[in-house]
Amino acid sequence: xxxxxxxxxxxxxxxxxxxxxxxxxxxxxxxxxxxxxxxxxxxxxxxxxxxxxxxxxxxxxxxxxxxxxxxxxxxxxxxxxxxxxxxxxxxxxxxxxxxxxxxxxxxxxxxxxxxxxxxxxxxxxxxxxxxxxxxxxxxxxxxxxxxxxxxxxxxxxxxxxxxxxxxxxxxxxxxxxxxxxxxxxxxxxxxxxxxxxxxxxxxxxxxxxx
Amino acid sequence: xxxxxxxxxxxxxxxxxxxxxxxxxxxxxxxxxxxxxxxxxxxxxxxxxxxxxxxxxxxxxxxxxxxxxxxxxxxxxxxxxxxxxxxxxxxxxxxxxxxxxxxxxxxxxxxxxxxxxxxxxxxxxxxxxxxxxxxxxxxxxxxxxxxxxxxxxxxxxxxxxxxxxxxxxxxxxxxxxxxxxxxxxxxxxxxxxxxxxxxxxxxxxxxxxx
DNA sequence: CTGTTTACTATACGATCGAATAGTGTTTAA
DNA sequence: TTAAACACTATTCGATCGTATAGTAAACAG
Numbered sequence: 105x106x107x108x109x110x111x112x113x114x115x116x117x118x119x120x121x122x123x124x125x126x127x128x129x130x131x132x133x134x135x136x137x138x139x140x141x142x143x144x145x146x147x148x149x150x151x152x153x154x155x156x157x158x159x160x161x162x163x164x165x166x167x168x169x170x171x172x173x174x175x176x177x178x179x180x181x182x183x184x185x186x187x188x189x190x191x192x193x194x195x196x197x198x199x200x201x202x203x204x205x206x207x208x209x210x211x212x213x214x215x216x217x218x219x220x221x222x223x224x225x226x227x228x229x230x231x232x233x234x235x236x237x238x239x240x241x242x243x244x245x246x247x248x249x250x251x252x253x254x255x256x257x258x259x260x261x262x263x264x265x266x267x268x269x270x271x272x273x274x275x276x277x278x279x280x281x282x283x284x285x286x287x288x289x290x291x292x293x294x295x296x297x298x299x300x301x302x303x304x305x306x307x308x309x310x311x312x313x314x
Numbered sequence: 315x316x317x318x319x320x321x322x323x324x325x326x327x328x329x330x331x332x333x334x335x336x337x338x339x340x341x342x343x344x345x346x347x348x349x350x351x352x353x354x355x356x357x358x359x360x361x362x363x364x365x366x367x368x369x370x371x372x373x374x375x376x377x378x379x380x381x382x383x384x385x386x387x388x389x390x391x392x393x394x395x396x397x398x399x400x401x402x403x404x405x406x407x408x409x410x411x412x413x414x415x416x417x418x419x420x421x422x423x424x425x426x427x428x429x430x431x432x433x434x435x436x437x438x439x440x441x442x443x444x445x446x447x448x449x450x451x452x453x454x455x456x457x458x459x460x461x462x463x464x465x466x467x468x469x470x471x472x473x474x475x476x477x478x479x480x481x482x483x484x485x486x487x488x489x490x491x492x493x494x495x496x497x498x499x500x501x502x503x504x505x506x507x508x509x510x511x512x513x514x515x516x517x518x519x520x521x522x523x524x
Numbered sequence: 525c526t527g528t529t530t531a532c533t534a535t536a537c538g539a540t541c542g543a544a545t546a547g548t549g550t551t552t553a554a
Numbered sequence: 555t556t557a558a559a560c561a562c563t564a565t566t567c568g569a570t571c572g573t574a575t576a577g578t579a580a581a582c583a584g
Contacts (some may be wrong), residue, residue: 134343134345137344153561155544220344225461229492241497260513264513267486267493268482268517275480275483279428279432285439285440300478359532363532429525
């Protein structure tokens with residue numbers, strides 16, 4: 105029992121595999137575009153097993169999204185709180201941007217689901233707002249204000265700065281497939297990320313300003 | 315005939331209404347999530363009429379996307395080329411950002427379709443790349459380089475700066491429904507846009523830099 | 525006036541959609 | 555040991571999916 109749990113659940117591993125397949129599909133083609141059969145096939149299971157664990161599509165979606173956010177929260181904030189301690193302020197900011205970019209490239213699912221639901225505002229988006237986004241916004245604001253207090257971010261409205269930074273970072277992940285096809289260089293390349301972050305820091309610290 | 319054409323086509327007006335309904339749906343729920351019946355209903359037509367004008371869903375999508383981009387190109391670049399002429403460099407840049415934001419809020423369809431297809435890279439994205447994105451990227455780069463030459467944008471890699479700016483502007487439109495639900499203030503409000511652009515310009519010109 | 529094209533519609537096809545039901549066996553608890 | 559609980563599956567349902575075909579009525583070319 106504990107052995108099976110340590111090996112990845114075993115009792116729940118098929119259930120979790122289904123949620124991970126569902127997360128990818130919900131992020132790629134949205135709620136309406138995702139079928140139970142497609143989720144099952146992507147997880148290597150039968151459709152009826154999906155419907156056994158998640159009776160309704162709506163339920164599959166809710167539990168999947170909750171699982172995705174939980175996985176994200178387990179991996180992300182570690183760096184957000186630890187990084188600024190043992191580095192100079194500016195280096196910490198750069199390191200944070202680099203980490204957020206790499207993390208989002210490695211775990212793009214939550215961002216894609218967020219965009220999917222934001223493109224069709226409805227009950228599902230409302231559910232996400234009260235469950236996740238209110239907290240996410242507050243957390244993001246806190247990080248920005250901390251960086252501002254250390255003089256590493258411009259002293260402007262923290263929420264607007266948060267939108268700007270989120271946009272500059274997250275947008276890149278979403279249009280990465282386009283960038284790759286147009287320019288030939290993968291936006292998730294180590295070299296690309298390095299240069300992008302460098303550019304961003306240059307902009308934030310005043311650049312060659314007018 | 316010319317009278318009907320001037321009044322909006324008349325011969326093509328139902329066809330165009332279908333494409334406009336389709337554009338909205340393709341942007342909201344993507345290709346897989348959009349059904350021919352839903353497009354017909356949204357346009358106030360029968361499903362068979364949609365299939366008369368566009369035999370396959372794929373064809374409806376292609377012609378719709380081409381129509382959306384054409385409409386965008388007819389409205390957008392006018393300002394992009396005219397604005398910088400009769401204003402000071404910095405004011406022109408601010409005006410350009412303001413205009414792009416307002417325009418994207420008023421015409422979010424092309425952005426939403428772009429994100430939908432980027433989230434499921436495939437033949438349709440390839441089609442958009444060679445038809446639109448290669449040209450769009452080149453145009454965007456040109457605008458950035460022009461602004462850099464006038465000393466109104468930091469002198470960093472133009473493509474990376476383009477990504478940053480596009481992200482800061484376009485991301486906002488995509489998460490606007492979330493911002494509105496979390497903060498209570500509509501991101502397409504005149505006041506919000508004004509403050510956001512002001513913040514962005516402050517960042518770009520060095521802010522209260524470290 | 526006749527024949528063809530054009531815009532549009534009614535009906536139907538097989539496939540797939542989300543969902544319900546009635547089952548398998550295998551664990552687990554009493 | 556027995557029975558309840560659990561994980562999983564086969565089959566079926568009506569609705570809707572994209573698509574095909576046959577048809578109607580008006581506009582137009584000869």
